[in-house]
Amino acid sequence: MKLVASCKISNQGVFLNSKLVPNTKSTETNWKKELYTKTGVTYPKFYKMDALAKLAFLSYSYLDKALKTESYADNDIALLFANAASSKTTDLKYIESYKEKGSPSPSLFVYTLPNILTGELSILNKWYGENVFFIEEKFDPEFYLEQINFYFSKGAKGVLAGWVESNDTNEECFLFFVENNGNELTIEELTNLYKS
Amino acid sequence: MSDLRETLKEQIIEQLNLEDLTPADITNEGPLFGDDGLGLDSIDALEFIVLLESNYNIKIADPSEGKEIFHSVDSLAAYIEKNQ
Amino acid sequence: MKIYITGYGLISSIGMNADESLVSLKNHSTGIEDARLETMKGYKVGAIHATNEELKEKFDIKTNCSRTALLGIIAAKQAFNGHPLSNEIRTGLISGTSVGGMDVSEVEYKNYLDGENHNPDNYKHHSSGVSSEQMAAEIGATDFVNTISTACSSAANALMMGARMINNGLLDRVVVGGTDALTKFTISGFKSLMIFDEEWCRPFDESRKGLNLGEGAGYVVLESEKSISLSKQKPVAMLSGWSNASDSFHQTASSQDGHGAQLSMQEALNVAGLKPEDIDYINAHGTATPNNDLSESQAIKKIFKSRIPPFSSTKAYTGHTLAASGGIEAVFAILAIQNGYIYPNLNFRNAIEETGLIPQLKFSENNKVKHVLSNSFGFGGNNSTVIISAV
Numbered sequence: 001m002k003l004v005a006s007c008k009i010s011n012q013g014v015f016l017n018s019k020l021v022p023n024t025k026s027t028e029t030n031w032k033k034e035l036y037t038k039t040g041v042t043y044p045k046f047y048k049m050d051a052l053a054k055l056a057f058l059s060y061s062y063l064d065k066a067l068k069t070e071s072y073a074d075n076d077i078a079l080l081f082a083n084a085a086s087s088k089t090t091d092l093k094y095i096e097s098y099k100e101k102g103s104p105s106p107s108l109f110v111y112t113l114p115n116i117l118t119g120e121l122s123i124l125n126k127w128y129g130e131n132v133f134f135i136e137e138k139f140d141p142e143f144y145l146e147q148i149n150f151y152f153s154k155g156a157k158g159v160l161a162g163w164v165e166s167n168d169t170n171e172e173c174f175l176f177f178v179e180n181n182g183n184e185l186t187i188e189e190l191t192n193l194y195k196s
Numbered sequence: 197m198s199d200l201r202e203t204l205k206e207q208i209i210e211q212l213n214l215e216d217l218t219p220a221d222i223t224n225e226g227p228l229f230g231d232d233g234l235g236l237d238s239i240d241a242l243e244f245i246v247l248l249e250s251n252y253n254i255k256i257a258d259p260s261e262g263k264e265i266f267h268s269v270d271s272l273a274a275y276i277e278k279n280q
Numbered sequence: 281m282k283i284y285i286t287g288y289g290l291i292s293s294i295g296m297n298a299d300e301s302l303v304s305l306k307n308h309s310t311g312i313e314d315a316r317l318e319t320m321k322g323y324k325v326g327a328i329h330a331t332n333e334e335l336k337e338k339f340d341i342k343t344n345c346s347r348t349a350l351l352g353i354i355a356a357k358q359a360f361n362g363h364p365l366s367n368e369i370r371t372g373l374i375s376g377t378s379v380g381g382m383d384v385s386e387v388e389y390k391n392y393l394d395g396e397n398h399n400p401d402n403y404k405h406h407s408s409g410v411s412s413e414q415m416a417a418e419i420g421a422t423d424f425v426n427t428i429s430t431a432c433s434s435a436a437n438a439l440m441m442g443a444r445m446i447n448n449g450l451l452d453r454v455v456v457g458g459t460d461a462l463t464k465f466t467i468s469g470f471k472s473l474m475i476f477d478e479e480w481c482r483p484f485d486e487s488r489k490g491l492n493l494g495e496g497a498g499y500v501v502l503e504s505e506k507s508i509s510l511s512k513q514k515p516v517a518m519l520s521g522w523s524n525a526s527d528s529f530h531q532t533a534s535s536q537d538g539h540g541a542q543l544s545m546q547e548a549l550n551v552a553g554l555k556p557e558d559i560d561y562i563n564a565h566g567t568a569t570p571n572n573d574l575s576e577s578q579a580i581k582k583i584f585k586s587r588i589p590p591f592s593s594t595k596a597y598t599g600h601t602l603a604a605s606g607g608i609e610a611v612f613a614i615l616a617i618q619n620g621y622i623y624p625n626l627n628f629r630n631a632i633e634e635t636g637l638i639p640q641l642k643f644s645e646n647n648k649v650k651h652v653l654s655n656s657f658g659f660g661g662n663n664s665t666v667i668i669s670a671v
Binding site for chain 1: 378380382386389390393406407408409426427428429430431437441444448450465468469470471472473474523524525526527528529530531532539540543658659660661662
């Protein structure tokens with residue numbers, strides 16, 4: 001498989017293909033909103049997304065600049081995502097909505113599943129391919145490469161893969177897009193890409 | 197009158213968990229729903245029903261009435277003023 | 281490569297194992313009733329009427345675990361009963377869950393918010409992955425353990441992933457399925473979305489109003505040919521087709537024409553090498569929400585055209601068991617094939633006006649049931665289909 005592009009975002013900035021995009025680092029708590037205004041993309045649905053979906057959306061908005069997804073048919077691209085904390089941040093907010101505020105919030109409940117973010121990316125791009133969300137202890141490049149190969153053997157032409165995390169201490173999203181042709185992306189390369 | 201609209205904007209942000217928005221980002225007359233608005237949908241309409249009930253004691257029994265009432269901050273304010 | 285099914289296990293409100301479940305299915309006897317627990321009062325649910333302590337005693341389980349993990353252990357143990365462990369058979373477990381250990385966490389968190397004593401240690405049950413690890417440890421399927429969290433399609437996706445890992449030579453045998461316990465978290469959530477029915481749910485009925493929640497777990501054991509030659513287990517069915525597609529419409533609602541559902545059913549047929557007319561029975565996702573049942577019906581009509589096989593939703597029996605549903609319904613499919621059964625769609629009176637489709641109305645025996653198609657559609661537009669076939 002061939003790595004087409006990668007993007008990692010956190011409040012440390014946007015790293016597109018391992019290079020820091022200027023002016024994307026932020027110490028503000030609303031760094032995600034700041035980043036949204038910098039993407040140049042207009043997508044009002046951004047505001048109602050939860051942390052995980054926002055992270056995935058923002059990261060994809062930058063990654064998209066380096067991709068040519070229009071050349072794919074609408075079920076050619078598979079989505080492979082995972083994290084360790086599932087939808088914990090939103091889960092706790094949701095519990096508070098009925099415990100503290102006395103009325104369970106439907107708009108929060110919608111996001112108490114980590115795979116809603118794959119739904120958001122599909123809706124954004126009108127993709128109808130396979131999509132899955134795993135719960136893993138940590139980012140495991142070997143696991144990702146294995147799964148991606150399954151998708152390719154099934155006929156997918158491209159895979160958008162990501163590790164999207166939002167927990168007490170950390171918010172980050174690492175996305176990468178691979179095609180079914182060309183040089184082998186190795187476990188080591190993928191590990192380094194994630195760490196960089 | 198304008199106080200109600202400003203208060204409503206704050207309440208909408210709070211109720212719908214639009215934490216990255218400020219009242220300044222929401223216009224009085226602009227559509228709240230759909231792609232031309234804030235991208236709100238039928239799930240968010242349920243939140244408006246809760247908002248009206250808990251903050252203004254106004255019950256909307258039929259969610260389908262909501263489309264007109266929740267169209268914009270202006271229409272929402274008008275409905276509240278009429279039903280208080 | 282052929283994927284053999286050599287074991288199955290389930291627990292739900294209609295039975296604590298396959299035999300009990302079949303009695304309920306035959307007798308049109310639903311497990312859904314007014315909730316007995318205080319935290320769920322006012323709702324009709326498919327609850328398993330036993331406390332965790334009672335279940336642990338009945339099934340001789342000593343692990344300190346959440347209810348979700350406990351139900352999973354019970355079903356996985358049933359499925360894996362009699363299967364020998366061996367260094368030569370790489371055995372894994374892939375489990376789907378949506379609530380994980382939330383049944384414990386929500387109680388602990390309530391204590392925390394109320395300023396009462398709470399034990400932070402109990403949060404260790406919370407992670408979805410923990411239930412899978414505990415299940416795997418209990419049965420010894422520890423060569424590979426993974427957890428899928430894609431809402432109501434989780435178990436079906438676990439079956440699919442298991443088949444792929446066997447096909448690609450990464451595992452020889454894998455226990456796959458899903459588990460979810462009833463929690464205040466999910467009950468309040470579905471209530472807030474206004475998709476509950478206060479009465480017994482009516483899948484595919486024109487007057488349907490929404491779903492009833494349920495709890496349970498369902499697992500099957502998948503084996504390769506090599507594995508069977510070593511384990512000497514007798515196959516009870518085959519996993520012949522599987523598929524997943526995105527509906528790409530809304531976070532929680534399905535598209536009007538059931539586009540994602542069409543894609544997943546068609547692709548599962550392709551994987552199985554079957555034509556629509558080969559399917560003898562469809563176990564539908566059929567949650568009884570106005571949205572799903574119309575959407576799924578449209579998709580069924582598109583795929584099966586004028587030759588729609590008998591179909592039903594068994595969720596009027598068990599309630600919607602969320603991540604467990606694909607696992608429980610896979611077991612129902614196996615039992616249908618083994619016994620020639622077709623299950624009824626309870627509470628049906630009138631067909632949906634737009635589609636005119638009438639599901640199976642009575643429990644039926646002596647049918648030739650060779651191929652069963654089972655749908656599981658999750659929030660996030662995650663649509664999955666599996667096809668289970670006779671050996």
